[in-house]
Amino acid sequence: MTVLISIVHVLVCLILIAAVLLQSGKAADLAGAFGGAGSATAFGPRGAASLMAKITTVSAILFMVTSLALWLTSSSTKGSRMTGAEAAKPAASETQPAAEAATGGQAEKPPVKQPDQPR
Numbered sequence: 001m002t003v004l005i006s007i008v009h010v011l012v013c014l015i016l017i018a019a020v021l022l023q024s025g026k027a028a029d030l031a032g033a034f035g036g037a038g039s040a041t042a043f044g045p046r047g048a049a050s051l052m053a054k055i056t057t058v059s060a061i062l063f064m065v066t067s068l069a070l071w072l073t074s075s076s077t078k079g080s081r082m083t084g085a086e087a088a089k090p091a092a093s094e095t096q097p098a099a100e101a102a103t104g105g106q107a108e109k110p111p112v113k114q115p116d117q118p119r
Contacts, residue, residue, distance in 0.1 A: 005069050009067065012062045016063055019059055023052045023053070
């Protein structure tokens with residue numbers, strides 16, 4: 001399932017990149033270059049959405065959906081992910097038999113260090 005979502009996610013990313021790069025800016029016409037009416041308003045004149053704008057909107061929504069789906073599927077598969085501290089520290093049950101086997105069943109305890117006496 002994760003592989004399928006990843007493939008769809010990559011395809012949507014490529015479509016989104018192409019759609020954004022192929023669009024022209026709002027003030028790319030000749031009137032915008034000379035300060036015409038298109039650039040006088042805050043966002044420019046709003047016409048009907050072009051095909052590229054619709055493709056961009058749909059691919060952006062699909063990108064967000066596949067991103068969330070990948071996040072949800074990655075958090076549900078816990079597997080054997082361990083942090084560095086957990087991976088470096090072996091469990092006590094694994095070290096105890098090895099220590100007893102090496103000393104013939106008599107594991108030596110390390111000496112206890114006494115705290116320094118105040119002077």
